[in-house]
Amino acid sequence: MKFSTRHAALGLLAATLVAGAAFLAGASQAQPADTPNNPFAGDRSAIAAGEKVFNSTCTACHGSGASGGRGPALNTGTFSHGSGDYDLYQTIRSGVPGTQMPSFARLPSDDVWRVVTYIKSLSGGSTASAALPGDAARGEALFFAAGNCTSCHEMNGRGASFAADLSDEGTKAPAAIKNGVLHKPQRRFGPAPHFADVTMNDGSHRSGFVVAEDSFAIALNADGKFVTLDKKEVQAIATRDAMPRDLQLTPAQVDDLVAYLARHKSRDFTQTSKVTPAPVLTYARIVNARAEPQNYPTYWGDYLGHHFSEMDQINRGNVGQLQARWAAPLPGQSSLESLPLVVDGVMYVSGPPGDVYAFDAKTGLELWKFHRKQDIVNPYQINPSNRGVAVLDGRVFFGTLDDNLIALDAHTGRELWEVRVADTLEGFTLTGAPLAVKDKIIMGSSGGEMGLRGFLDAYDPATGKRLWRFYTTPAPGEPNAGTWPGDTWKLGGGGTWLTGSFDPQLNTLYWGVGNPAPSFNQYGRKGDNLYTDSVVALDPDTGKLKWHYQFTPNDSHDWDSEEDMVLADQVIDGKTRKLLLHTDRNGVFYALDRESGKFLWAKPFVKVTWVTGWDKNGRPIVNHDTDATPEGRIVWPATGGTNFQAPSYDKDSATLYVQTNEQQGWANSGPAVFERGKLYTARGSVVPPPGPAPKPAIKAIDAKNGDILWTTPIAVPSLSAGVLATRGGLVFVATSESQFMALDSKTGKPLWNFRTGARISASPISYAVDGKQYVAIGAGNMLYTFALPG
Template identity: 35%
Template sequence: MSEKGISAERMLSAQSDDANWITYGRNYEEQRYSPLTQISTENVGELGLAWSADMDTARGQESTPLVIDGVMYFTTAWSKVKAYNAATGEEIWTYDPEVPGETGVKACCDVVNRGLAAWGDSLFLGTLDGRLVKLDRETGTVKWEKQTTDPEKSYTITGAPRIIDGRVLIGNGGAEFGVRGYFAAYDAGSGDELWRFYTVPAGDEDENSPEYLQKAAETWSGGVLGSENGIGGGGTVWDAMAYDPNLDLLYIGVGNGSPWNRAYRSPGKDGTGEGDNLYLSSIVAVRPTTGEYVWHYQTTPGETWDFTATQHIMLADLEIEGKPRKVLMQAPKNGFFYVLDRETGEFISGDPYVTVNWATGIDENGRPIENPETRIDKTGKPALVAPGALGGHNWHPMAYHPGEGLVYIPAFEAAMMYAPEANWKPDPNRGFNVGFDLAAGDLPPDEGFRREVAGTLKGMLVAWDPVAKKPRWTVEHPGPWNGGLLATGGGLVFQGTAGSEFNAYDAANGKKLWSFAAQTGVVAPPITYTVDGEQYIAVLAGWGGAYAITVDGDLLNRKAPVRNVSRMLVFKIGGKAELPAKIDMAKMPLDPPPSRASADVIAAGGKSYARYCAVCHAPGAVGSTVLPDLRRSGSLVNPAAWQSIVHDGALKDNGMASFKGSLTKEQIDAIREWVIFRANQDKVMKSEQ
C-alpha cells in the first residue's frame, strides 16, 4: 500500500481530513458535514463555476464523488466510473463495465449508481448487473470482479459499497421483482465472500438455521416464501449503511416486501395479511467481522405500502432529556423521523416530518398506531395513503450540522392510491410483483382532476431538530425529487432541485443565499474538498431516478420540462467558467393512429401496461424527459415493429428487453392499443386548450 492509500486509520479520521472526501457519507457516521469554512455565509455570493464535464450517459445521475489527494472519482449511470483532476477538471481515466443494456429492465428506478468505496490504492464498484469490481485507483484497470447476485434473477446494484477494515460490504435491489434480500462482505484483497446476511427467511427454516432467521420465520405465514414461483419475499439492502467503530456495529436499512400486498405475501387463515414479516422495513445492527445479528428495530411492521427503511442512516451523539445519548437517526419512507439508541436499538422518539395518514403516531414501545382504513391488505378496499410508495423521503442523503444540531431532510409529499388486485399471481420473469392493481391508480383523462392531484405534490427542505422533535425551519420547493444535501462549517447547506437549480442556504434559518442555473434537475448530493488550500463544492447533475421516469411529464413539466443534461459541476470562490448555452427541448407531435380497438381489449392492455411498462414509461403513458414517450412512438402505426421491440427485444441494447416470457403477443398488442387510446385522449385535450 502506498503512502496515499486508504487505511483503517485514515477511515477513522475521515471527519478531520478537510482536504478529502474518502467515503460515501464523508465519515463512518454518514453525517455529510464538512468543517471547511473558506466558503461561508459571508462570501457564498461570490461562488462561481470552476469547471464542468459532460457525461456520456443521458440517464439519472445519483453519485457521490470521492476526492482523494487531489483526484475526483465518481460513478455515472450504467455503472461507469470517471477520474478527474479535482482542481482543473482534466480527465484522467474512464472505466466502462459494459453492463448489458437489457439489464435496465431489472432496475425499478433508473440505471443509476450512487458511488464508490476506496481501500488501499483501489476503488470498489457495484454494477447494475450485480458484479463487485475492484479497480486500480491510478489507472482504472480491473484487478478482479465477482458476481455477487444470481444473474438469472432480477437483482441489481445501485448503491455504493462501504469498507470496514478490508471488508467490502454491498447489498442489492430487486424486491419489486420478487428476489430475496441479503447483503454480504467480501475480502478487499481477494474478492472472496466472507459472510452473507439474509434479511428475510427462506420459508424452510429449521433448528440448523441462524437463530435470527428462525425468529423471523415466526412472523411470516404461508404466502410466497420459497414457492415454486421463485418469489423471495423482498427485503433488499439497496442503500443505507453506517458504522460505529467504538461499538463495532454496522447498521443497515432493509427494504420492502415482495409482493407489497401482505395479503399475498403472508396471508392468515382468513386470507388477509398477517404477521410483522421480519426483517422487512427494519434497521438491523450486525458485527461487520462475522455478519452476526445483534439487534433490530422495525419501522413499519407488516409493511404493505413499499415503506422501505433503506433511506439514509446517520449516527450522532446528542443530549436528550439532559443525558448524553449515542443515537442513530433515520427518516424512512413511512414519514416518521426516528431516533434510536444505537448500542441497543432502543426506541427514543418517532415523529412525522411530512403529512402521514397511515398511522396516527408511534406508541411508547416504538410501534406505529395504525389507521385501519389504510391497512388495505386487511380491508381489501382501495385507500389513498400518505406518504405513497415514493415515501416522504427517498434515497437522497440527508446532512447533519453539529453546530446547529439539525438534520436536513430532502423531504416531499406524494400520496398514492393503493387498490388490492383480485386473483393476483406472481411473475418471476418481468414486471412489478406488488399484488396491487396498478392500473386502478392511473390518473383519469380529465385534466382538471390531474391538475388537482398534481397540486397535492410538494417538495421541501426540512431542518429537523431531533431533540425538540420538530422542524426548526422549512424551505418549500415547487415539487418533489430534489437533491441530496451537504452541510458545512461555513454555515451553509447546499442542495440541487428538480427545478434545475443548485442552491446554498443559511444553515441556521434556511435563507437562500446563492443559486446557480444548472440546466437540468439535480438529484445527487454535493460534496466539498480542498486542493492546495482552496475550497471547492462539487455536484453531479442529471435529472433521473424513480420519480423522474414515472412522473406525468405533460402535466408537471408543462411550463418547463426538466431535461437530462448529465454533467459534473464544480465551484469555487471567484470561478469564471461558463456552461454551454442551454438547449430547448423539442418533442415530436402527438399524432397517433385512430383508436379502433374494443373497450375490453383496451382495458386489458391498460392492466398489462400498468404492471409491466408504467415503471419506466409513466402510468399514463405520458413518458418523461429521460425515457421515451410511447404516445409519440412511430411503432404505434406498425404492429410488427411494436412486436419486434416488446416481444423480440429488438432494442435490448438500449435497455428495452424482451417481454416474451411474461406477455403473449396478444397481450403485447393490447398494450399498443391502450397506448393508442391514451394518445388520442391527450390529443383531444390539447386541441381543446
C-alpha cells in the same frame, strides 16, 4: 490518450441472439476428408475481415474477442459441435436446434468462412498456425526482459501502467497486433505515450508520464502519484517519446512477440488479484475522516452518516460570489445519482452503470476511465443507475447492473478482480455504493420489487472472496422466520441498496432494508415481514445480527427504510446517549439507542395518517384504514416523505436538514402474480381521487425532539436530490427543477443559485484542494464543481 481497462463482453443484441450452445467447449472432432475446405485458411486479410463480421454479428452473446459473455467463449479451440472449419461453418449457417443459437443462413457464405477463419485464429487452430509463425515462449522472455516492454506496458499486473494494458491484446487479429502495436502504435493509441520534464517558474523540476493535458494544466504520473501543474506556474515543458528509440527487433523477434501477445485474450484475474497497489486511503484515515475535511472518503463523507462539511471558506458572507470552476461529461442512458469521493486531490466517481472515472479534483482533467458493458441484461430491469464507489487502500470498488462487484487499481483504473454477486435474471442489480469497513467491502443488493430474497454481503478487498452474507428475510428455523407465512420469505424482497453507516467504537454496522414484496399487496404475506422496512445492526466481522428495529410492519405502500442512518451522540436526561437518527420514507423522524436498538421517540416531519402513535416498545399503532386494498384508500404520505437522497446533520447544533415531500397517496393493491425476473409489485389500477398539490420543501429538524425549525418550499418534488450543510452556515440543495442552490442554515433563506439545465438526481459534496474549497454536484450527465473566485 486511451486508458480503457477492459474489452468487456457486450450485452444482448436482440432476443433472438441470446447465448448460443453451439460453441460450448468440448471434445474436438476430426475434419472429414470429403467436406468443403475453408477457402480463406491461412489468409491473414480474411482474419481481419472476419473480425469485423464477428464484431457486428456475434459479440452480443460471445463477447469482444470471442472471450465469452452471455454465450460461451470461442477462443479455446474446442467446440461441442466439432472443431473443424466446416463444422464451425455448418453450426453458424444452420444454428443448433433446441438451443438459443440461431441460424445465420442469410449471412453470405464467404462472410461465414471469414468468421470461421477469425475464430480459429484466436485459439491457435489450423488457421492460426499459418498466421503465427513466432515462438510464444521466446516472445514472453523478450517482453519481460530485452524488449523492455514492461517499462511502459502492463501484462496482467506485471509492468508499468504508463501505456496501454496488453493483457487482452490477443482479442485482436494477429495482423493488427503486429502492425498496430509493434510497428505503428500511434495508429491504435492516438498520441504516442510520452514523458515530460517540467521546469517551474521558481526553477524547480517535475518529471513524469503525461496522463492528461490541456491549455491550462498538465497532469503527470510521477512515481505512481498524480501531480497536476498549473501552466501559469510553468516555465518550460520538454517531452520525450516513451517508445524506446534504440530498440531494434529482428523479424523473428517481432513474430515471437506477436505469438506471445496473441495468447492473452483477457485480463487474468488470478494474477491481477495478487497485485497490491500503493495505498491511497487506509481504514484508519476513514475512521478519522473528520481530521481531513478537505477529503470526502465515503458515500456519506464519514462512517457516521452525517454528510456534513466542516469547511467554512465558502460561507453566508461570500456564497453569492460562487462560480462554476469545471465540468465533466459522464455520458450514458441514465442521470447521475452518484456522490463523488475525493482523496488527496483525486476525485473518484461512478457515471451511468459500468463507468468509473478518476479526475483531478482541481482542474477536472480526466486521469483515467474504466468502462464495462453488461454481460447479461434482464429485459425487465428497472432503475439503471449507480450511486457511487468505495475506496480502500489502493483499490476502488463498485457494483454493476449485472451483479458483479469489481475492484480497480486506484492509480490506473485497471481491473484487478470481479466476482458475480447474484443473478440479474432473477431481478437482482447492484446500484448502491459499497462501504469499506475495516478489512471488508460491504455490498448491498437491489431488486426488492422483483420478488427475490434480499441480502447484504462482505467481501475480501484483495481477492473478492465472499466472507459472509446476511439475508434480510429469515428462512424457517432462523429468528423471526414466523413473521412470514409459508414460503413467502423466498420472494419477500428486502433490498439493501443504499449505503449504511458504521460505528468503529461499537464495531457495529447499521444498514437500512427496503420494502417487502409484493410491494402493494400484503394479503398473502400476513405478519411483520422482518427484516423489511427495518434497520439492522450487524457485527461487521461475522455478519451476525445484534438487533433490529422495524419502522413499518407489513408495509403495503413501498416505504423502503433505506434512508441514511445518522449516528449522533446527544445528552438526554444528563447522560450522553449514542443515538441513531432516521427520517423514514413513511414520513416519520425516529431516534433509537444505537447500542441496544431501543426506541426513544418518533415524530412525523410531514403529514401522516398511517400511524396514530407508538407503544412503549416502539411498535407503531397502525391505522389499518390506510392499508392497501383492491378498491384503494387515501394515505399520507404518498411515495415517500423523503427517500434515498442525502440529508445532512450538524452535530454542533443537533440539526438535521432534509428534502421532503408532503403529498396525498393512494393505497391500491392488485393481483400478486410472480414471474421470475419481472416486477412483483401487485399495484392496483384503480384511478385515485384528486388531492391537494404536493408540497416539496427543504426542512431543518431539531434532532433533539423532532420539531421543525424552518421550512423552505421548492417547486418540484424529488425522491433522489439531496442536501449538504457546511460549517460556513450554508445548506447546499439539489433539486429536480435543475436548480442548485445555497440556503442560510439558520433561516432557510436562499442566498445563491445556479441553473444546471438538467434534472438533478444526486446529492452534493464538498472538498478542498490546495486550500481552496469546492462544492460538486451531478446534474443530468454532467458533473459540476464550484468555488470562490481567485
